[in-house]
Amino acid sequence: MxxxxxxxxxxxxxxxxxxxxxxxxxxxxxxxxxxxxxxxxxxxxxxxxxxxxxxxxxxxxxxxxxxxxxxxxxxxxxxxxxxxxxxxxxNRPPSLTISCTPTFAAQWLVPRLNDFEKSVPGIDVRLNASNRLTNFERDGVDVAIRHGFGRYEGLVSERLLDDEFVPVLSPALMRSRPLAEPADLRDHVLLHDVQRQDWRLWLDAVGANEVVSSGGPVFVNSNGAIEAAKAGDGVALVRLSLVARELRDGVLIAPFPNGIATDLAYHLVYPPAALDRPTVASFRTWILDEARTNRAI
Missing domain, CATH: 1.10.10.10 (Winged helix-like DNA-binding domain superfamily/Winged helix DNA-binding domain)
Known part of the structure; x- marks a missing residue:
């Protein structure tokens, strides 16, 4: 006993x-x-x-x-x-933690996440919206979406969305002050994110050197500038991938749709072994297909 x-x-x-x-x-x-x-x-x-x-x-x-x-x-x-x-x-559902910038989360990923959750039900999706670099092991992150050149040592990086800058404004503002050519921007308020020099680069590239780019409010991220453009407060210079839906739905107008391309892009980034987890593999397949669809819009 x-x-x-x-x-x-x-x-x-x-x-x-x-x-x-x-x-x-x-x-x-x-x-x-x-x-x-x-x-x-x-x-x-x-x-x-x-x-x-x-x-x-x-x-x-x-x-x-x-x-x-x-x-x-x-x-x-x-x-x-x-x-x-x-x-x-x-007894817990499988989880997936995604890290991306707040702007990308608000403008691109969150509006589409419901489609992913419907296509792959039963996954607990967690979004870590941050501008800081991701430490996958320390932060408990499965995949990250980052903007840059796509070179991340020791990690897999797949190009998602190209980076073209286009000016956008609300339909109401376009009706009140039409933009027939880039030089007409001199009569508009230019909306900036923290990368204030982007407007100057774009104006020089299209030959609108006479337009002064130094004025206008500055927002902490592109999302703030986009929301201000929707409200008719001015013209924002944003990445085309971030406003594809707004342009398709007519919420914003791009009077000069041929963007100025750069070597920068959004990339899907993850450790090499991450695809061994079914949740990560499913998300990768979905977001790459979604990105291809976005480029076709």
Whole structure:
């Protein structure tokens, strides 16, 4: 007949006190009083018939018996935690964490995510909207969408959307102050994101050197400039991929649709082993198809 086990509360109290070598820290961890921890440990010692700790003023040391018992008990608690986490994970839907910039999230990805969730149901999609660089392991990110040249050491990078800048404005503003040629922009408010020099580059490229680009409000990201353009506050210079739906739906107008191309683009970025996970592989297939559709709009 198996010997009866000590109480779980006593075992937890001893394990926490042994790991911290402090009754006070163990009590704080277990959300009980130090007296409760001391009582549980003494009851465990009485039940086992051995001393587990050497108690000195303001110091706690494990005895040889206590050290051996702690080593075994620590492994047992770790196995219990791992088994519990494994069981909990089996009952959760598979997750997918995507990192991208706030502007790309608001203007391109979020309006389309419902289509992905319908095509691949049962996935818990989590969006990490941030401008900072992604550390896949530290941040728990599965895939990232980043704007740049597509060179990311140690990562797979697939080109999603090319980067062409076009001026856009609301239909109402276009009716009140028509834009027949780029030089007509001198009569409009130019809306800027933090890359304020983009307007100057675009104007020089189309030969509208006489238009002053230094004026106009500056927004922290392209999304702010796009919303201001929708409201009729001026003309925004934005990446064509970010306003494809607005242009298709007539919410915005691009009077000069032939954009100025750059070597920059949006890329799907992920670690090489990421495609071993079905959720990542499904998302990759979907977003590449969606990007091809977007280029055809």
């Amino acid at each position: 198996a010997a009866p086990l000590p109480s779980l509360a006593a075992l937890r109290a001893f394990e926490a006190a042994a790991r911290n070598l402090s009754v006070t820290l163990a009590a704080r961890e277990l959300n009980v009083t130090p007296g409760a921890v001391s009582l549980q440990v003494r009851e465990l010692e009485n039940a086992l018939g051995v001393r587990l700790f050497e108690r000195r003023p303001r110091q706690l040391f494990l005895t040889d018996e206590g050290n051996a018992y702690f080593a075994t008990l620590r492994r047992a608690f770790r196995m219990i935690r791992e088994a519990t986490e494994d069981l909990a994970m089996r």
